[in-house]
Amino acid sequence: MSISVRGVRCKLVITVLAFSALSCGRSENIGWADRQRPETPRSTATDESVAPAAQEESSDTSREALTAEYEQLARALARVHAEAMEDPEIAAEWSALRTDADLWIYENSEFHQKLAERQAEIEDIMEESRRSVERLDPEQEAELARNFQNIQLEMARKRSEVLRKPEFAIRTREFQAALYDRMRQLQPVLTPEINRMEELELLLYTGEAATPPVAGLESRD
Secondary structure, three states: OOOOOOOOOOOOOOOOOOOOOOOOOOOOOOOOOOOOOOOOOOOOOOOHHOOHHHHHHHHHHHHHHHHHHHHHHHOOOOOHHHHHOOHHHHHHHHHHHHHHHHHHHHHHHHHHHHHHHHHHHHHHHHHHHHHOOOOOHHHHHHHHHHHHHHHHHHHHHHHHHOOOOOOHHHHHHHHHHHHHHHHHHOOOHHHHHHHHHHHHHHOOOOOOOOOOOOOOOOOOO
16 A cells, blocks of 8 residues: 655655654544654673774774665666566565565564554545545645655564564575566666675675665565
């Protein structure tokens, strides 16, 4: 399902989630205001577990440069990536993988289950507005759209995290390999760039706790 409100689009890069309330007579709290939010984990590092400052800074700088290169390639290859995602086999596998990942999320996270319910609620409100004589005003529509997008971005972030768990890791890697193969078939001239993007993805984002903006893992409805 999707929502069509003044150019709302889900972005690949995870952004800071905004929480706000909108009272429009249909729902007192549109979005995530006054709802349970994930707690920010506190640092538990000890002196023994902290790497030397110089080495840590060097590592961070190197990773930052590689991440910037990856994101630049992702932007440059966005069109061929989108075309590859339209391939029937690729699209079917992504749909199955996404569905299974979302089921895992809802079964293990009450917070994300509530977000799914809120997303459905927003969609219902917008659909009702389109059919009603009394439409929402532009400010209310924009607020609903922002909250809807925030939910999709958070779900995309969580899904990316879950798809790297042992239960999904093999299927995720097979899907990504097939996606990159299709991209190379569509644009052979871009093979070096596609190969480099795939290499960077493996290098940067194979860690257990990594949650990268992986090609193919953004929210798609």
